[in-house]
Amino acid sequence: MNEITKPRSTFALTFSLLKGMRKIGSFRLWSIYFLGFVLINGFGGVQAWSKEGHIMTCKIAQELLVPNAAHVVRMLLPDYANGDLSTLCVWPDQIRHWYRYRWTSPLHFIDTPDDACSFDYSRDCHDTHGGKDMCVAGAIKNYTSQLSHYHEGTSDRRYNMTEALLFLSHFMGDIHQPMHVGFTTDEGGNTIGLRWFRHKSNLHHVWDREIILTAAADFYEKDMGSLQKAIQANFTHGLWSEDVTSWKDCDDLSTCINKYAMESIKMACTWGYKGVEAGETLSDNYFNSRMPIVMKRIAQGGVRLSMILNRVFGGLDPLKDTLVAT
Numbered sequence: 001m002n003e004i005t006k007p008r009s010t011f012a013l014t015f016s017l018l019k020g021m022r023k024i025g026s027f028r029l030w031s032i033y034f035l036g037f038v039l040i041n042g043f044g045g046v047q048a049w050s051k052e053g054h055i056m057t058c059k060i061a062q063e064l065l066v067p068n069a070a071h072v073v074r075m076l077l078p079d080y081a082n083g084d085l086s087t088l089c090v091w092p093d094q095i096r097h098w099y100r101y102r103w104t105s106p107l108h109f110i111d112t113p114d115d116a117c118s119f120d121y122s123r124d125c126h127d128t129h130g131g132k133d134m135c136v137a138g139a140i141k142n143y144t145s146q147l148s149h150y151h152e153g154t155s156d157r158r159y160n161m162t163e164a165l166l167f168l169s170h171f172m173g174d175i176h177q178p179m180h181v182g183f184t185t186d187e188g189g190n191t192i193g194l195r196w197f198r199h200k201s202n203l204h205h206v207w208d209r210e211i212i213l214t215a216a217a218d219f220y221e222k223d224m225g226s227l228q229k230a231i232q233a234n235f236t237h238g239l240w241s242e243d244v245t246s247w248k249d250c251d252d253l254s255t256c257i258n259k260y261a262m263e264s265i266k267m268a269c270t271w272g273y274k275g276v277e278a279g280e281t282l283s284d285n286y287f288n289s290r291m292p293i294v295m296k297r298i299a300q301g302g303v304r305l306s307m308i309l310n311r312v313f314g315g316l317d318p319l320k321d322t323l324v325a326t
Contacts, residue, residue, distance in 0.1 A: 052224055054169075065314070118266075137261050144308055173298075177207060180264065182272070231295050271289070
């Protein structure tokens with residue numbers, strides 16, 4: 001496993017919801033933004049649902065762990081992580097093209113039929129060779145099952161618990177990124193080339209990273225830690241505080257994971273693809289309307305990851321679904 005530079009720690013941020021203003025051509029557009037300005041230490045340098053989204057998802061999740069689950073997570077992390085899960089949440093992206101881990105590439109996404117705007121596990125969760133369960137939904141189920149063996153001690157040598165933790169944490173971020181559950185023909189927007197403001201990009205990358213970086217640059221002086229704390233404050237005592245209980249509601253793991261994938265493909269259809277044509281320039285209108293959705297999905301990914309880890313490691317209402325690890 002390769003070492004990853006540990007980002008600097010973050011501190012609390014007071015969140016405020018204010019009206020912002022951006023120029024669009026010769027006129028101004030008013031809209032609601034997620035704002036909050038505090039000088040704090042953030043993630044060192046530029047991280048790459050790319051890196052920034054995964055790091056924020058894991059930071060949110062780790063702060064919501066019950067003591068027993070938090071202890072297990074720290075024990076499973078290598079020493080150089082210093083107990084910080086977020087430092088290794090991008091590891092699955094870094095190793096997906098290594099020969100040993102090349103088989104994991106299909107686990108980061110789900111390809112659905114073009115324009116179907118729906119997810120069906122038996123129809124969609126497979127790789128290009130038809131291998132069953134080879135998609136992000138199948139991966140989450142598999143690695144959750146592997147982690148459920150943790151309390152059996154070292155007698156079960158079939159599983160690498162550290163890798164299972166890192167894969168689960170990463171894939172919970174991926175399944176909440178709407179364009180990771182996209183159309184087959186355009187590879188989740190990867191082949192839809194366009195411009196994001198003044199530079200070249202593609203639709204998938206806009207959702208993976210561009211919206212996050214633009215929000216951080218415009219409102220937080222590129223401080224990803226401030227952005228993460230603003231998202232967190234929004235579900236602890238802000239806009240989404242009354243929704244958190246429903247986010248964590250889960251009696252059957254398979255049903256819940258399918259629900260998360262269905263949420264993403266519907267958002268991809270309604271907010272990702274809608275009104276977008278290859279070669280065009282996306283700017284303020286697209287950013288203003290899609291940015292709150294991206295932030296909410298990061299929050300949901302973190303809250304739901306903590307829910308799974310708390311149940312698997314902390315003994316809180318174990319999930320009823322019995323899964324067979326592949």
